[in-house]
Amino acid sequence: MTLPPSQLIVPTVRARARTQDETVDAIGERLGARIRGLLKRSLHIRHLDTGSCNGCDWEIQALLGPVYDIQRLGIDIVASPRHADMVLVTGSVTRHLEQAARRTYEAMPQPGLVVAVGACACGGGVLQGTYCTAGGVANVLPVDVFIPGCPPRPQALIHGLLLALDRMEQKLYRTEVTVPVVRPD
Amino acid sequence: MLRVDRCTGDGACARVCPSGAISVVGDGDGWVWELTDARCVFCGLCQDVCPSQAILLSNEFEVSVRDVADLTMRVTFTSSTETPT
Numbered sequence: 340m341t342l343p344p345s346q347l348i349v350p351t352v353r354a355r356a357r358t359q360d361e362t363v364d365a366i367g368e369r370l371g372a373r374i375r376g377l378l379k380r381s382l383h384i385r386h387l388d389t390g391s392c393n394g395c396d397w398e399i400q401a402l403l404g405p406v407y408d409i410q411r412l413g414i415d416i417v418a419s420p421r422h423a424d425m426v427l428v429t430g431s432v433t434r435h436l437e438q439a440a441r442r443t444y445e446a447m448p449q450p451g452l453v454v455a456v457g458a459c460a461c462g463g464g465v466l467q468g469t470y471c472t473a474g475g476v477a478n479v480l481p482v483d484v485f486i487p488g489c490p491p492r493p494q495a496l497i498h499g500l501l502l503a504l505d506r507m508e509q510k511l512y513r514t515e516v517t518v519p520v521v522r523p524d
Numbered sequence: 525m526l527r528v529d530r531c532t533g534d535g536a537c538a539r540v541c542p543s544g545a546i547s548v549v550g551d552g553d554g555w556v557w558e559l560t561d562a563r564c565v566f567c568g569l570c571q572d573v574c575p576s577q578a579i580l581l582s583n584e585f586e587v588s589v590r591d592v593a594d595l596t597m598r599v600t601f602t603s604s605t606e607t608p609t
Contacts, residue, residue: 458561458562458563458564461562461592461595462560462592463562463563464543464562464565465542465543467543467544467562467563475562475592482592483590484588485562485589485590485591485592485595486587486588487561487562487564487595488561488566488587489564489565489566491587495587495588498586498587498588502588502589502590506590
């Protein structure tokens with residue numbers, strides 16, 4: 340018995356797309372309300388590529404596209420870490436980019452958040468244990484939130500941003516402020 | 525997602541995993557199944573090779589954590605009790 344492809348595939352794909360859209364809308368509204376309530380302004384993010392394969396970068400790019408469009412929630416990707424509240428780090432920090440990653444973090448106004456995006460940034464991924472990488476962002480910078488995935492889905496990125504805002508609240512409203520120690524050169 | 529009632533501990537998933545994210549270690553009395561999301565590339569090979577269909581990749585997306593240790597999922601199987609913890 341042979342069924343036409345439309346009967347085999349299309350209903351499943353359509354159903355899945357619908358649920359994902361609903362998820363994105365629900366979690367996106369939560370994120371937008373959280374940013375407005377906590378910061379009273381928009382959240383500025385600097386994207387830092389430390390030797391990623393560009394998969395994670397494309398997912399971040401997809402967040403800014405017409406489907407997900409996180410700018411409507413009050414999020415902007417800025418061109419300099421000096422303007423950023425948060426840095427999204429992708430890639431497993433190659434040796435040549437280690438110093439650049441550290442300088443980027445130092446250029447951020449405190450309290451700055453570091454979010455590791457993707458399996459490589461979380462723990463090295465497929466490059467774990469190689470001579471040419473630091474094996475994850477956590478070995479170089481103080482990471483606040485880890486978003487695993489290869490690459491993480493846009494919904495996962497939005498969920499990670501929500502977690503990062505919780506961390507931002509802790510950093511903003513605690514009495515004593517300690518600057519995390521960065522490993523010296 | 526691991527269906528714990530179906531896992532037999534044969535370690536096919538650990539052998540096929542390209543990034544070494546899965547480890548299965550047995551000690552005669554049972555085995556420990558461990559998955560590290562910090563290395564998993566979601567290729568689905570483990571799902572394909574599992575002879576008992578114990579592994580299913582899902583659409584779950586709320587996987588972000590604050591601590592890198594939380595990325596590791598460890599399931600301990602004990603043959604004497606037959607109830608994984």
